[in-house]
Amino acid sequence: MGKKILIVDDSAIMRKMIGTTLQKADHEIVGEAKDGIDAVEQYKLLKPDLVTMDITMRGMDGFTAAGEILQFDSNARIVFLSNLNQADYIEKARQLGAKGYMNKNSTEEILELIEQL
Numbered sequence: 001m002g003k004k005i006l007i008v009d010d011s012a013i014m015r016k017m018i019g020t021t022l023q024k025a026d027h028e029i030v031g032e033a034k035d036g037i038d039a040v041e042q043y044k045l046l047k048p049d050l051v052t053m054d055i056t057m058r059g060m061d062g063f064t065a066a067g068e069i070l071q072f073d074s075n076a077r078i079v080f081l082s083n084l085n086q087a088d089y090i091e092k093a094r095q096l097g098a099k100g101y102m103n104k105n106s107t108e109e110i111l112e113l114i115e116q117l
Contacts, residue, residue, distance in 0.1 A: 002027035003049040003114065008039040008065065010057040014104060018052055018081065025111050036060025040068045043076065050117060055082045055089060066096050077117050081110065
């Protein structure tokens with residue numbers, strides 16, 4: 001059985017690509033957010049099983065949004081998907097309590113990680 005997933009990315013094209021990949025693996029996309037502010041609001045309304053979170057977005061970045069979501073629900077499962085592979089970003093994601101940090105173009109690894117959560 002698939003997971004209910006909230007996709008957070010400032011790029012509509014990237015949200016669609018991630019969504020298509022996840023739906024093909026029988027996951028349900030329950031919402032999409034274009035920035036961190038929208039992500040926090042949607043998380044509270046939708047209570048998804050998992051959030052895929054971009055880092056760099058206008059308004060509120062992904063790290064700030066993840067922190068707010070985790071304050072609201074300490075059991076939230078957040079996976080950062082970014083094209084930024086710098087070690088300091090990966091470490092910050094771990095410190096926040098994220099369940100993973102992957103390059104958003106690594107489709108197979110993303111699916112493997114999500115299946116494990």
